[in-house]
Each structure stands twice: as structure tokens, then as C-alpha cells.
Amino acid sequence: SQQGEEDPQALSIQEGENATMNCSYKTSINNLQWYRQNSGRGLVHLILIRSNEREKHSGRLRVTLDTSKKSSSLLITASRAADTASYFCATVRNSGNTPLVFGKGTRLSVIA
């Protein structure tokens, strides 16, 4: 079953604008991760945020985590055409030996 659900499913913005995508999940987690996928290629890890963290930055990426709402957001600032890709959140649950579970992704299009 898919733990994380991204929202929106698709997003189209102009170059230079900020892009925000959200992820909701269902159970308690150890950490939440964001990945990027260029069309038809393997996913690439962007950022990991642990359950005891609220915000994390990496370059133009800002991730927030609200464990009370079971949600996370990924903000890409000053977007570029090269940011066009699909973005997935994935969660690692807190209990037992459970695998990383992905959502269906947000398809981001950045128009030059």
C-alpha cells in the first residue's frame, strides 16, 4: 500500500518562480525522503528529514515536516527549466523492518 501521497499530481510554473509540492502519509515514521526522477530514468535522492526535524535546506531546496499533521512539503526556489521532473516522497516507518514506500509523485514542468 502506498504510504505517501503527493499533491498536486502535476504543477506547471514559469522559470524563476517557486514550486511547492506536498506529501501526506499515514503512519508514524523514522524519516521522510524526497526523490527526483527525470523521464524514464532512475530516481535520485534529494533530501532526507528525520522525524525529530522540522525543516531542512539543501541549496535551492527546502523541506518541512509536520509530524502532527503527517505531512511534508518540498519547496524549490527560483526554479529552472532543468528542474522539470517528477518528484516523489518516500517514508521509512518507525516500527519493525519495513521498507521505503513511495507515493505516486508530482510532475513538475518549468517553462522557460
Add this chain to the structure above:
Amino acid sequence: EAQVTQNPRYLITVTGKKLTVTCSQNMNHEYMSWYRQDPGLGLRQIYYSMNVEVTDKGDVPEGYKVSRKEKRNFPLILESPSPNQTSLYFCASSPERGVLTFGAGSRLTVL
């Protein structure tokens, strides 16, 4: 270079002809997993392995088999492929509860 290598990258086969997609990682990761990706359905987990000789079903295991006899290898076996198994397959590995490293993908077409 740390990587996950899967082969073949592209394969066209016919219904019922057994095939194996190999996956190998050189990072000494405990965890390995297979996903399939279909339009509109995101990544769905087929099987995963927390360590050698330990495998578990994911969300869509029907029609697939796996084995984990060595830490580095996690092959995906389609005993009798059917057209509904036409998909893009990804292998991935990670340290326990860590970041996944993905292979480049294997695009399989079953006629």
C-alpha cells in the same frame, strides 16, 4: 563508483518465456528492493530484502520471484511473463532505513 547495476536495460520477450533481470550493488547495502513503474501508478514495490536470505512481498508480488543468496545480488525472476508485466523496472539498495540508490531501470515488453 558506488552504483546499482541492473541488466538487461531493454528487453522484448514473448508470453511464457522465463526471464531474469539481474541487480547488483557494490555498496554493501543490507536492503534491496524491486519496483515497477507504470503511467499514473507511480512506483509500486514488488519484493524487498532486508538482508541475505530474507525476502518479503511488496504491494505487487504476483508473477514474480526473487532470491537473495548474496548480499550484493537481488535478481528478479519472471517465471511465465504475461503482457500485464510490461513495465519499467527499477532495482534499488540502501543501508537500513537510509537513502536508496537506484539502478538505471529495465524496460520490459512482453508480447
